[in-house]
Amino acid sequence: MNDTITYLETLSNAHGVSGAETQVRRVIRSLVQEHVDGVEVDAVGNLITWKSGTGSSRLRVLVAAHMDEVGFMVVGHTNDGALRFETVGGIPARILPGLTVLVGPDALPGVIGIRAIHRLKERKSTNQVPQVSDLAIDVGARDREEAQRLAPVGTTAVFATRFRQTDASCIGKAFDDRAGCATLVSLLHAPRFPFDLFGVFTVQEEVGLRGAQVASYRIKPDAGVTLEGTLADDLPKEDSDVSPTTALGQGPAITVMDRSYITPPRLLQHFTQVAEREGLPYQFKQPGIGGTDSGGIHRAGKGVPTITVAVPCRYIHSPASILRKHDLNAWGQLVDAALRSLTPDVLTPQLSE
Incomplete structure (x- = not known):
C-alpha cells in the first residue's frame, strides 16, 4: 500500500484538467513503462499500456482510470487584467470565491475573486451565491494585454492544493x-x-467519458473494470433515513447502477464473492448517482461486460478530498484478486438466464 500512496501523492500534485492531461500522462508513463510490454498514446490522448x-x-481485459480532473479554463480577459473563466467538469460556484489556483503549465498563482460587485447588488440580496460569470481569476x-500574455484563452487552471496524509x-x-x-x-x-491486461489511463472523463x-473501440476487450474515486457523503444529514452514497472506512464501493451503466449480475456477483472469500470489506454505491468510464467502455463492438469499483472520497470536485488508507488498500486487493480469478464463464450469460 505504501507504494500506492506514493504514486497517489505524485499524481495528486500533478496538473491535468480535462483536455490538458499532458503532465499527468508523463508522470504515469514514467511510473509504468518498465513494468509493461508496451505503452502508447492514442489520437485523443489516452495512455494505453498492455501486459501479456x-x-x-485468452481473455482481453481493459482496466481504466481517468487522468483528468475538474478545473477551470480561461475564456477571456478584462481591461483591468483579470481572467474570465469557465469551469471544466462539475464544480459548484459557491465554493470558489477566495480560492487560490495555479494557472497554465508554469503554475502561475492566482486568486478567484468577485469581479463585478455591482452586479451582485442588482440582485435581491448580496448574500446570494455568486455565479461563475461574477468571478474572475x-x-x-x-x-x-499582460493578462493575455500570461494566460491566453484556452489556458487551464487547477486548485492550488498539495497532498498531505495522516496515519489513517x-x-x-x-x-x-x-x-x-x-x-x-x-x-x-x-x-x-492469466489474461492480456490493457491498463488505460483515459482522458476527458469529467466532460463526457x-x-x-x-x-x-480500439482494444475490443472481453471485459472492463473502471477504477474511480467516488462521492462519500457520509456526513450528518437532517434526514437520518437517507443513506449515504458511500461511506469512508467501509471498504471499496461497487456500482450496481448509475446514470451511464448497469453492471451485469454475473460480474457483480463475482466481485462480491471474491471480497467475501478474501475477507475484504466492501459496500454498494447507492444507485443512480453520476457516471463513470464504464458508460463508455461497455458500448464497444458487441458490448463489453464492465464493472466500476471505487474508493470513497469526501468532497470530490472541490479543492481537497479525503480518503481512508484502509479503503485504498482493500480496493487494490479486491480488484487484484477478482481479476486473477476472472474466467469466461463469469462474463457469458447462459441461455437459461
Whole structure:
C-alpha cells in the first residue's frame, strides 16, 4: 500500500484538467513503462499500456482510470487584467470565491475573486451565491494585454492544493481519479495476470467519458473494470433515513447502477464473492448517482461486460478530498484478486438466464 500512496501523492500534485492531461500522462508513463510490454498514446490522448498474460486465459481485459480532473479554463480577459473563466467538469460556484489556483503549465498563482460587485447588488440580496460569470481569476496582471500574455484563452487552471496524509487518511486534490490512476499503476507493477491486461489511463472523463469510449473501440476487450474515486457523503444529514452514497472506512464501493451503466449480475456477483472469500470489506454505491468510464467502455463492438469499483472520497470536485488508507488498500486487493480469478464463464450469460 505504501507504494500506492506514493504514486497517489505524485499524481495528486500533478496538473491535468480535462483536455490538458499532458503532465499527468508523463508522470504515469514514467511510473509504468518498465513494468509493461508496451505503452502508447492514442489520437485523443489516452495512455494505453498492455501486459501479456501467462497464457492460461485468452481473455482481453481493459482496466481504466481517468487522468483528468475538474478545473477551470480561461475564456477571456478584462481591461483591468483579470481572467474570465469557465469551469471544466462539475464544480459548484459557491465554493470558489477566495480560492487560490495555479494557472497554465508554469503554475502561475492566482486568486478567484468577485469581479463585478455591482452586479451582485442588482440582485435581491448580496448574500446570494455568486455565479461563475461574477468571478474572475486575479493573477496580478496590470491590464488586458499582460493578462493575455500570461494566460491566453484556452489556458487551464487547477486548485492550488498539495497532498498531505495522516496515519489513517490521505488529503489532496483530484482523488477523482488520481486514486484510480495510482491503483492501476500498482496493478501494472504486480505479477502478470492469466489474461492480456490493457491498463488505460483515459482522458476527458469529467466532460463526457470520451477517452474511455475511444479506447474500448480500439482494444475490443472481453471485459472492463473502471477504477474511480467516488462521492462519500457520509456526513450528518437532517434526514437520518437517507443513506449515504458511500461511506469512508467501509471498504471499496461497487456500482450496481448509475446514470451511464448497469453492471451485469454475473460480474457483480463475482466481485462480491471474491471480497467475501478474501475477507475484504466492501459496500454498494447507492444507485443512480453520476457516471463513470464504464458508460463508455461497455458500448464497444458487441458490448463489453464492465464493472466500476471505487474508493470513497469526501468532497470530490472541490479543492481537497479525503480518503481512508484502509479503503485504498482493500480496493487494490479486491480488484487484484477478482481479476486473477476472472474466467469466461463469469462474463457469458447462459441461455437459461
